[in-house]
Amino acid sequence: MSDLHTELKESIIEQLNLEDMEPSDIENEDALFGDGLGLDSIDALELIVLLEKDYGIKLTDPNQGKEIFASVNTMAGFIEKHRTK
Amino acid sequence: MSEDQSIKFIKIKDNRITSSEGLLFKTEDKLESIKFMSQAYKFFGINYSKFFKMDGLSKAGFIAAELLSEKIQLEKNTGLIFSNSSSSQDTDLRFQESMQNFASPSVFVYTLPNIVLGEISIRHSIQSENAFFITEKFDPELMLDYAEIQLKNLACENVLCGWLNLHNNEYDVFLWHVADLEDLQSQRGQLPKIYATTNE
């Protein structure tokens, strides 16, 4: 597992107040929304803030989020391609 | 037991949670509200992961409603009539702080006092009347007057009333249940006394 994956899991848990979870509870390919981690629409918005704050990526179309935030893997892939910091 | 103990209530103030039956939980040290509510959550063995996403006001209202729901039936037709003095000010300040860098949507959503009515409704599947009033001080007559009309109009079958204030991290929570019109009339005049009593 890359550092980025672990870093992402840690910031997801912190930013989204998933207090009862550990990074090891989240698998790279786990669905973040729906039946997986059970995140909701506000969490999705908070992940958009996370992308901008930590990686300098500005999402302008919220619909893009669906694919990017499918799992930690898809998020990491997107960040590696587009990060500006 | 004195007569007024028949009012089913939960009071959270000064590191203590009390009910009509006495002290339920306390911490030795004075904790900031979020920490105190989290300790209470663990102490009572509540399992509801959305709790951690709530702001201070919603956490306090959620715990009080949770404890009351062990004594009374919160159901689809329970009206929710709440009030406080400081609206959502503690969360407003947190949101304003986040605005300096990246405005936080998960903080913004709690910058309205009535969000806690939604949290309680979701948890207990309540779909009835909602009202949130702002008054300088605890004003049970206003809530009872409004509750009485809703009961007379058959808009709801019973009412959960609440004073739920959070200001500079000081919490002052008093939730009580109105079973019906008769119950409501018997509560008039008694509530300020119960609210003011610090239960040992």
Next chain:
Amino acid sequence: MQQVYLKSDSIISPLGFGTMANLRELRLQNSALKLQKPTSKYPAGYYAGMLDEEIIDRSFSLIGNCEDYTKLEKMLILAIKDVVDKEERVDSLSTGLVIATTKGNIDLLNSNKFAKERVELWKMAQVVADFFGFKNKPIVVSNACISGGLAIKTAADFIKYGKFDSAIVAAGDLVSDFVLSGFQSFQAMSAKACKPFDAERNGISLGEAAAAVFIDGQTSQEQNVEFIHAVTTNDANHISGPSRDGEGLYQAISRLEHFTGITSEEIDAISAHGTATIYNDEMEAIAFNRSNLNDIPMHSLKGYFGHALGASALIESIMLKHSLLNNELIISKNFESSGVSASLNITTEATQKKLNIALKTASGFGGCNIAMLFRKTKAHV
């Protein structure tokens, strides 16, 4: 049961001061929504309905000292003053004051221009009450975007049950950096002026405004509009997203019809919430269809005023009252082609039509919904 009526009213908005000035602009299809100057936070600018404080002060200086009151207080006072001047029955002892707002003087949160306490909603309401010398403690309703409607219901309920003889209901909210940042963080701000129910809608536009109406238990000689009843519900789905099937709003409408005995066929016009977000408008369309209201002429006024948050349902109820009195359907501005999955009868042409009963609805964060019914009474000549 005693009946209550909506009497004199006033709207203070960027479109004008006074209800008639606002109604005239609506008939001319003018909107308060303008592209605001770009700032560091909003490099492309944003659409909003903004009211210049200098313009407020021009009117306010005639009745009070501009320095002593916040912008929102001045707007509320101007609206109430307009109503008080027209109503002989307003009485400082027996008339209640109910004020609706979501954020009140939120622009003071990091300002030292006024005492800290002024940011408290009860304090703002007290300042407004004191201006007029009202002796009853003002009641503040702060229940997200249904506040303005809930304030009418609160006042009407209290009059019906004898707490007040009459009441002034006032509501106001500002377009502040606070709410702008919030709705932007929600990705809920429309790039253009908002387009309620339209296929190209993509979010809200904010608008600042205040309004007031006198609610009275006594009828008068001229034609009146009666507040019949209102129901609130919580859809218990999500704190920021309505249930997809419109259950909360549907419940509010169906319970209201049940309590009043008024059926969907009897309703002549609907003033919807219509914020122009994808989810809100879709939810409303579904709820109206489930209530068999899809053929009833309907509008959203957000294209004129923007979303005035806690004031919107009061402004829209006042406009609905005038629709009833004038037998006039107001065009739903910025609507071209339907972008909701259920059919609705959105008004696109100014129409004269006999109107008797109208429905106002609103929905807000925290899962709250309100449905209210108004009816025109016959003139007693």
